[in-house]
Amino acid sequence: MNQIGHLAGATMQCAGQSSSEAGRRAQRCRSCTVRKNALFVGLSPTELDEIAPAVPDIVVPAGETLYDAESRADSLFIIRRGVVKLVNYLPDGSYRIVRLARRTDVLALETLLGEPCDHTAEALTEVEVCRVPIGVVRMVMERQAWLSTRMIHHWHLAVQTAHGWLTRYATGGARQRMARFLADLHDECVSEACPRPCFEVPSRDDVGAILGITKETASRLISDFRRSGLLCKVDARRIEVDRERLEEVAAAEA
Amino acid sequence: MNQIGHLAGATMQCAGQSSSEAGRRAQRCRSCTVRKNALFVGLSPTELDEIAPAVPDIVVPAGETLYDAESRADSLFIIRRGVVKLVNYLPDGSYRIVRLARRTDVLALETLLGEPCDHTAEALTEVEVCRVPIGVVRMVMERQAWLSTRMIHHWHLAVQTAHGWLTRYATGGARQRMARFLADLHDECVSEACPRPCFEVPSRDDVGAILGITKETASRLISDFRRSGLLCKVDARRIEVDRERLEEVAAAEA
DNA sequence: CGCCACATTGATTTGGGTCAAGCGACGTGG
DNA sequence: CCACGTCGCTTGACCCAAATCAATGTGGCG
DSSP, rough: OOOOOOOOHHHHHHSSSSHEEEEHHHHHTTTTGGGGSSSTTOOOHHHHHHGGGOOEEEEEEOOOEOOOOOOOSSSOOOOSSEEEEEEOOTTSSOOOEEEEEOOOEEOOOGGGOOOOOOEEEEEEEEEEEEEHHHEHHHHHHHHHHHHHHHHHHHHHHHHHHHHHHHHSSSSHHHHHHHHHHHHHHHHHHHHTTOSSEEEEOHHHHHHHHHSSSSSHHHHHHHHHHTTTSSEEESSEEEEEHHHHEEEEEOOOOO | OOHHHHHHHHHHHHHHSHHHHHHHHHHHHOOOSSGGGOOOOOOHHHHHHHHGOOOOOEEEEETTTEOOOTOOOEEEEEEEEOOOEEEEEEEEEEEEEEEETTTTTTEOGGGEEEEEEESEEESSSSSEEEEEEEHHHHHHHHHTTHHHHHHHHHHHHHHHHHHHHHHHHSOOHHHHHHHHHHHHHHHHHHHHSSSSEEEEEOOHHHHHHHHHOHHHHHHHHHHHHHHSSSSSEESSSSSEEEEEHHHHHHHHHO
């Protein structure tokens, strides 16, 4: 429907067509700290300047849709900041979240194969993404063989993550699954080198859609964890967890 | 442990070192009906003859392990016949099956990235695979750019399958999940153009490990489906299902 | 024949779903 | 500025589906 329109709009917002805008983008790409983890790690500064103008960066507010399932995208999205959920809607209106994507993750890879998007991608927090037209990707791929390998790594990451979700979030009791999920969020946070490892938990509905439980059960479990001292609020939105004890709960065979 | 040894043994069995063996393999590759769906669709007969000698075909009896998680493989495996389960073992000894692979599927893709195997692969039925050394794959990739795209398709397939499992086999009640699973097995069977669409259901333990339920629940559901006329045995191992009604059960919102 | 692995079925318990009420935070409009 | 409505979270009461524990059945094989 309108997510393309939305993005086009957003693009226009920050695009302009002036050479100063192109210059800004070049500067952005040169100093980008995400790049080395994502696609274009091997490009020379010159090459970078060449593609930068064609790669708009977009800020998407929380709750907005990046793209819809079944739609045709013409770009990949590299996440620079924020969290995006990839959602599969079921015929009966309920939904299942199959992945959370963050900094350095690349979305809509299927576009490169000429296929429609596999999921709906919604911003969970405010998100900043670079929209890389597939034409640019193809061009770089032709000139730089390593990009294929680079791309494959992202695919493989997607496979590993999905299998991880199957074994960790869809196996065992709700309590274990919640413990594993919170532990993973914690680790994610640690790996980003936050000074104090605290993080934001998605809405109860979303947690439910991740773990395959109801929002009520999700709520109960979190409350229960708090009462047991497994976690505590650090402010209105963020929490801090006891990683050790969480791990015990996650492994409990009862 | 010994899966490498086992494969080496199997390789030796059907390898020999005679030129007649090489000839047999060349013939096998030329007439291979799997090839067009798997990796080497674009090779000329000459090129095919070139790599064929380096690609042993192996028969693995039901129950045997192709390779173990964490192990280092030096080959990809292309399945020519049979069904393989990819398993993740959990610390407590239980296990979760994350994928079923069959004809034309390519296993141990992670090997190509230099990573250890992500799962344990066990033959569910007797299985026939071609073991393609990564050296061969790399060589062909260098010469034939299309192979990268080809490989990526297999990765993407793995992602789609895994996400499909999350939404179909890990969402909703046990009854719905079982119905979806049997429907999928049926479709799989149809797509292979069996004259009569009947198929073999894995052991109750395995079904449990696929759907995240216990073997007892799996058994009860199947018995129940049979009593409801949703399925019937066609021989000791194979069953036939009522695809239509199965679909209804799978979609039921209650 | 007897063993063993696997499937089925039953009895019982319990985890988590469902339905429903209350609560606090926030934004809007009077 | 406060009243009100909305939305998401929490908590409770109840009930059902699925796990658990356990016994019996069945087919294959040495």
